[in-house]
Amino acid sequence: MQRDKIELTAKIQNYIREHCLDEGFTMDALYEAAGYSRRHACRVFKELMDKTPEEYVRAVQMTASAESLIKTDASILAIALDADYESHEGYTRAFSRLFGTTPSRYRHGQIPIPLFTQYPIQHYYSYLQQKENEKMENQSNDQQSHETMPYLCTVTVVRKPARKLLVMYARKAHDYFSFCEEKSCEWEGLFNSIPSRLETASLMTLPPSLHPEGTTETAAGVELEESAEITVPEGCDLLSLPPCDYLYFQSPPYEKEEDYCKAIEMVYQASGTYRPERFGYAYAPELAPSFNFGADTLTGGCIALPVKKLQ
Numbered sequence: 063m064q065r066d067k068i069e070l071t072a073k074i075q076n077y078i079r080e081h082c083l084d085e086g087f088t089m090d091a092l093y094e095a096a097g098y099s100r101r102h103a104c105r106v107f108k109e110l111m112d113k114t115p116e117e118y119v120r121a122v123q124m125t126a127s128a129e130s131l132i133k134t135d136a137s138i139l140a141i142a143l144d145a146d147y148e149s150h151e152g153y154t155r156a157f158s159r160l161f162g163t164t165p166s167r168y169r170h171g172q173i174p175i176p177l178f179t180q181y182p183i184q185h186y187y188s189y190l191q192q193k194e195n196e197k198m199e200n201q202s203n204d205q206q207s208h209e210t211m212p213y214l215c216t217v218t219v220v221r222k223p224a225r226k227l228l229v230m231y232a233r234k235a236h237d238y239f240s241f242c243e244e245k246s247c248e249w250e251g252l253f254n255s256i257p258s259r260l261e262t263a264s265l266m267t268l269p270p271s272l273h274p275e276g277t278t279e280t281a282a283g284v285e286l287e288e289s290a291e292i293t294v295p296e297g298c299d300l301l302s303l304p305p306c307d308y309l310y311f312q313s314p315p316y317e318k319e320e321d322y323c324k325a326i327e328m329v330y331q332a333s334g335t336y337r338p339e340r341f342g343y344a345y346a347p348e349l350a351p352s353f354n355f356g357a358d359t360l361t362g363g364c365i366a367l368p369v370k371k372l373q
Contacts (some may be wrong), residue, residue, distance in 0.1 A: 071110045082119050083126055100246035121178035124160055131169040137163050172292035175322045177251030184319035203304050215332035218310045226290055227301045229283035236280050238265050260285040267352040306350040307369050312360035325363035338369055346370040
């Protein structure tokens with residue numbers, strides 16, 4: 063993939079993320095900021111993101127409106143007007159087409175909907191670059207990449223209570239990107255749309271006792287309050303989990319989106335060298351799921367691994 067296409071797409075994504083909810087936002091301003099003709103910018107963006115900039119902006123705006131339904135007491139008409147719809151009816155039709163339910167039902171019921179997640183284009187291409195580096199076994203490049211970010215993680219013990227787990231299984235996938243290729247990337251927005259979730263949606267590694275025959279240990283899901291009552295989406299299961307201790311590994315924030323994979327690699331390296339036995343714990347992947355919460359520039363990478371207390 064040509065680097066200039068990635069850079070153009072990233073520039074458009076960044077502008078949308080920063081400005082598309084502004085009162086004075088226009089598509090003309092977006093294309094002007096991109097620095098290319100409307101036709102060229104639209105063609106490149108569509109090629110890499112499978113959406114035109116207009117479709118992408120509308121998905122972001124509708125997702126913001128869905129979050130307003132849960133987080134505010136504003137009327138549906140007021141939310142519709144903020145989303146640039148002229149009527150309650152027009153907004154409801156668009157919402158139902160995109161999310162499969164009405165704004166009113168989503169506001170008053172535990173109905174997961176596929177909220178749109180803005181995945182930076184650099185994440186995927188940094189993943190491909192990392193795979194290429196691994197394939198070439200270029201030791202000098204590996205050393206250089208580690209020098210760009212400090213090798214420092216915080217470790218925190220967290221006691222998780224009894225809870226529910228909404229889970230989507232994979233039949234072939236064994237990592238984040240192969241899971242998205244198999245199941246699509248809508249799982250993250252779907253699970254994060256549930257108000258009663260305890261944390262953000264994550265990729266998981268399941269113990270053998272929790273994934274059915276014919277599925278892999280890799281799954282996606284979200285933890286919910288034990289008392290949560292939701293409509294279980296098609297293709298998902300709702301499980302009950304007992305209380306369990308976890309070690310959370312958190313990397314520092316980073317500046318460049320391209321360092322996404324490095325942040326994830328950092329927390330896994332930290333977990334591999336950490337010795338929980340020194341503090342009275344042992345890793346216990348057979349007891350409960352392990353969680354990969356991904357990474358972003360503001361918070362860094364984060365994983366949570368189940369542990370048990372030593373006698």
